Amino acid sequence: MRWFRTAALLVIIAATMDILLVRASAGPVGLFSAVVAVLGFLAVWRTPPRQFALLGHSIDEDSLRVVRGYLFRVDTIVPLVRIQHIDVGQGPLERFCGVAHLVVHTAGTHNSVVVLPGLLPEAAYLMRDAIRRKIRTDFV
Template sequence: MNEPLSTLEAARVDDDVAHHLHPNIVRVEMLSNWIVTGILCTVLAVVVTSVIIKWDLGFAGRMALALPAGVFALFLALFSHYWPAIEYRCRTYRINAGGIEIQRGVLWKETLYVPRSRVQHTDVNQGPIERRFGLAHLIIFTAGTIGASVRLAGLGHDDALRIRDFLVASESGDAV
């Protein structure tokens, strides 16, 4: 696989080469996962503590409640830390003169292809965490009803703008 577009010398967006997302997406997803994990573990700790305080469960009862909660919290922490890097290796995009192909999925592989002729409009958005890491996500709206929009998260902001400009640039023909 090749590097993200922004690190390439080539000026062409439609090079028909599979590109990985920007490497910062791993850190962004890890941070987002840790935030969610922290909230879930806090709620879990409050619930387990409340149950232990409210009912006299004895030592065995407390362990029967606290041990699975601790294992679950450990699983969430490990998942939050390692999953983004695993997922990063399985997400690519390829742009050619005809459109954009997006491949994603670790366990269930998915390949999407959006022809340029079906692109209605696009949006480039950044959340606060993405902005901090120089990332954006590109949303491609198509001329369809089912799956009428495709989201490609984890692009460098400049790459997202270049891809957007390429996809919406007028062509000599119209598919409609």
């Protein structure tokens, strides 16, 4: 979604440049807008699948590991004993696409929320329940 907003902003800037600069110099009207729109479309079309392909997660006996990042890789390991609560969410666009996100809230202040986007809703609920079962066994 962030890529779409960035592309839309660039198209607006290019249209403004077309109106202010190109018309004043009698150049080809719409050239900036067309070039930026094509580049924006390519960015929106190519970048999210690459970002999604680089997402990863795993759950073992005592931790949750989340790996993400396109240009900057981030590898987060969350001890299960630090997890406070777990949410499964779906925004309107996620509902339309048939995906959900799992939000893991941990103890602490720095990076206390870990989000796993792009999960199938059933998988998100199964992960939530699996983590909840592991948390329960730690305190019993």
